[in-house]
Amino acid sequence: MINVFQPSLGEEELAAVGEVFESGWLGRGSRTSTFEAEFAAHIGVGGQHVTAVNSCTEGLFMAMELLEIKPGDEVVMPSVSFVGAANAVASRGADLAFCDVDERTLNPRLEHVTEAVTDRTKAVVVLHYGGRPGWVGDIALWCRERGIALVEDAACAVASTVDGVACGTFGDIGVWSFDAMKILVTGDGGMLYARDPELAARAATMANLGLLQSSGLAAASAGVADRWWEFEVSSFSRRSVTNDLASAIGSVQLRRLPAFVRRRRAIAAAYRLGLAGLGTLRLPPELPEGHLSSEYLFWVQLEPQLRDELARHLRKRGIYTTFRYFPLDGVSAYGARHSPAGAARAASTTLLLPLHQALDDATVQQIIDEVREVAS
Missing domain, CATH: 3.40.640.10 (Type I PLP-dependent aspartate aminotransferase-like (Major domain))
Structure with missing residues (x-):
């Protein structure tokens, strides 16, 4: 996996x-x-x-x-x-x-x-x-x-x-x-x-x-x-x-952190390039000027049914995905209520793709190809 x-x-x-x-x-x-x-x-x-x-x-x-x-x-x-x-x-x-x-x-x-x-x-x-x-x-x-x-x-x-x-x-x-x-x-x-x-x-x-x-x-x-x-x-x-x-x-x-982050940023850039132009799929917005991200997560957003279909497809192909973090106002211990509109939409459309510095170029391309198969 x-x-x-x-x-x-x-x-x-x-x-x-x-x-x-x-x-x-x-x-x-x-x-x-x-x-x-x-x-x-x-x-x-x-x-x-x-x-x-x-x-x-x-x-x-x-x-x-x-x-x-x-x-x-x-x-x-x-x-x-x-x-x-x-x-x-x-x-x-x-x-x-x-x-x-x-x-x-x-x-x-x-x-x-x-x-x-x-x-x-x-x-x-x-x-x-x-x-x-x-x-x-x-x-x-x-x-x-x-x-x-x-x-x-x-x-x-x-x-x-x-x-x-x-x-x-x-x-x-x-x-x-x-x-x-x-x-x-x-x-x-x-x-x-x-x-x-x-x-x-x-x-x-x-x-x-x-x-x-x-x-x-x-x-x-x-x-x-x-x-x-x-x-x-x-x-x-x-x-x-x-x-x-x-x-x-x-x-x-x-000491190794700068190299880790450089690799993660390169993977995020590869996802952006490889997944661009898919009408059914949205990528995270570009960062504002002066902002640098650790690129801990990379996500795509699709309509809920297609998002879930993509998650199942990737899992069958040995690629684990997830969504974090489940809206806390949906948790009964905190007095569950309806999530605010933006949070609710994000939770129903967002899927996190693998992103870590150990991913090689071939694996990143494999993930891109599998996503495109469903979302193209």
Whole structure:
């Protein structure tokens, strides 16, 4: 089966893991600190603003806690979003307000967000769908002017920028994913960015159970003469840190990321060329000037019956396709209701084609040929 997602791992990652084994320390340590500094440089911020966590979802949960979201508050997010973001809001007892998305890009426009905002809105969460930055600059400015926090779910946008500014750094908090289906992978893992230095410091402490010292060994090494094992707790937090095994892989993957993204952009360009001119099929719009996408997802859109026919045809030919993300306002746990018009149309017409850096030219052409057989 040709997969939609597939990581690229090899000897460099194995060697990095071997070095961690040889060190005798597998938990959070120097390699995690190094990975944090490297990722901070990658997104153009100071190292004190980022904290490595065990998943992007955990980063979203932490974001809601850092922003002190509580019952009675409202958080706006696109209907087409990842379930982890909605769970993070719901876990705080706050109300979810789902906004519409542009049916072609599956990102919310500013007007979609503003239509959902009320006087109870405490925060807005945006997902950079498929790695496309979307209207994040407009949304960030609007939120900042009104004192509404903006959280960027940049799980799909590890190398996405607008005029050189990294997605995930426009708002107050940004989170990235390094799970097994992403571009940069560590097995599981993520990174959290906080713009405000005090919020960033709280995040680092929160990620480690709220402990005001990292360990007794650290205290002893710092010169504490007596009872270095004693501690204080600043928040009733979870253990959200990652470890040196994942971070060692992450450092290698970060070095390889530019090559990964170049290949993904080449595949996306091949899809655009090979699938152009099919009257029944729509491609994602061209990116605006100054926007760069990580090209995490590539999708085609057809009328619902033909979309489903194409998915079945490709699956029979050994090509797996899917749609992400199912509109959250269709989920009963969140109080199911009718999806906004754009989100509903996108969900019924959109199909994700395989896109990962391990695809060779022959396989890409095979996928193009199979799509054309149904959609021509």
